Amino acid sequence: MKFQPRASHFIDGEYVEDTNGAAIEVIYPATGEVIARLHSATPAIVEQALNSAKNAQAAWAALSGTERGRILRRASDIMRERNYDLSVLETHDTGKPIQETTVADATSGADALEYFGGLAASLTGEHIPLGGGDFVYTIREALGVCVGIGAWNYPTQIACWKGAPALACGNTMVFKPSETTPLSALKVAEILVEAGAPKGVYNVIQGYGDVGASLVSDPRVAKVSLTGSVPTGRKVYAAAADGMKHVTMELGGKSPMIVFDDADIENAVSGAILGNFYSSGQVCSNGTRVFVQKGIKEAFLKRLSERLAHAKTGDPMDEDVSFGPMVSENQMNITLGYIEKGKAEGARLVYGGERIERDGYFVQPTVFADVTDNMTIAREEIFGPVMSVLDFETEEEVMARANDTEFGLAAGVFTNDLTRAHRIVAGFEAGTCYINTYNLAPVEAPFGGSKMSGVGRENSKLAINHFSEMKTVYVSMNDVEAPY
Ligand code: NAD
Secondary structure (H helix, E strand, O other): OOOOOOOOEEEOOEEEOOOOOOEEEEEEOOOOEEEEEEEOOOHHHHHHHHHHHHHHHHHHHHOOHHHHHHHHHHHHHHHHHOHHHHHHHHHHHHOOOHHHHHHHOHHHHHHHHHHHHHHHHHOOOOEEEOHHHOEEEEEEEEOOEEEEEOOOOOHHHHHHHHHHHHHHOOOEEEEEOOOOOOOHHHHHHHHHHHOOOOOOOEEEOOOOHHHHHHHHOOOOEEEEEEEOOHHHHHHHHHHHHHOOOEEEEEOOOOOEEEEOOOOOHHHHHHHHHHHHHHHHHOOOOOOOEEEEEHHHHHHHHHHHHHHHOOOOEOOOOOOOOOEOOOOOHHHHHHHHHHHHHHHHOOOEEEEOOOEOOOOOOOEOOEEEEOOOOOOHHHHOOOOOOEEEEEEEOOHHHHHHHHHOOOEEOEEEEEOOOHHHHHHHHHHOOOOEEEEOOOOOOOOOOOEOOEEOOEEOOEOOOHHHHHOEEEEEEEEOOOOOOOOO
């Protein structure tokens, strides 16, 4: 099999296998063909990975930030050089079109390695002068062994978004990719070793939820960073709390996108397309509740349908294809189930709404109009190419409705009224907001959710605070005054 890795796991700088672990079949979602067979980690593999990360950590943290950063930046260069091959792998792992993977996956992973590699040498504590000559200094310290657990939509990106800041701060990592897309993270581990990362600094083990759970509860682990759904987030956060571990939670969403009458309609339609159909809708921050002001509603829907007719479905390896399959048969069936609910609950289907008849797990880009706030498709995260268009009249009304959700990952507004745009984003209960665009996530900017959508932030300088902690050192320059 062309995409079969040398073994399932990458531990202590080497590929490792244990065939006693449960089988994991890797399926190319465009055809249903099995492209690799792996094994879930056994307790012995989990043990080996955690020991390796634990043993490597002190020496890694003892390197200067400049040295650690150089290795990360070298890994970034290698990823960029191999972008096409990595993208081919990512396309087979996820089904996302090569048109997308060549610009959004290994490249975004490389950005993270480059950015945090660049920051590594400047991670310091501070000097705090006190009265009478005393002072405090702080030492920024690594947390220790960090666990990363990934979702299946951006496997390379997630492996790097977690690994790069963790390693920059002097931590080591055990990363568990999603069982649905286990291949790319192994390449990230290989590349880091090639770039000079010492053995054990970045390990990858495969597995289902039980393997993730055994990592989270292990006392050697200081921090857990999860990208996944809210139900998994609740479990992982609770288990981490038991051991008082640090957490970052990047979870699901049902984000609003508001389009006012005065918006540039072409840009608003582009934003709605990017925020609903890129990666076949399998993006956590998608703006799936599109509130369109009544005056432009029909024009918006007409233009949207015209533009969607240009989406090209087909073999994701064809560079002209812009719309690929869902990641798995299961995810396709979940999505088709929501589409049926939308129809049954009275939403008006204006585009798509069916499975695409060909091999693989393709669902048409689907748009429902006249969606109301209580319909299931407007309340639950679908994680598929299904857009709900809701009408609104006033700013006050739409603000309240946009925030009426347990989620708070992202939110966007399209308007040409500058003051209204800033007023709206100030009112959004969401961690990542957009004005006149949608779904961009540059490494320089914090990314993450509020409310049930998450805890902590990835990317930007803020991520450093989530992968390190401060030691406070009080220094007295005076005699010690004791009361007796
Ligand atoms: P999921 O929650 O089913 O699984 C995520 C990961 O957690 C997988 O690796 C899985 O094996 C592991 N896992 C499951 N149970 C576990 C447990 N008890 N303990 C430890 N690990 C466990 O999510 P998914 O279906 O892979 O991904 C889709 C979800 O991820 C969506 O809700 C989406 O919104 C979210 N997501 C969020 C972001 C973000 O940055 N906020 C990005 C991508 C995806």
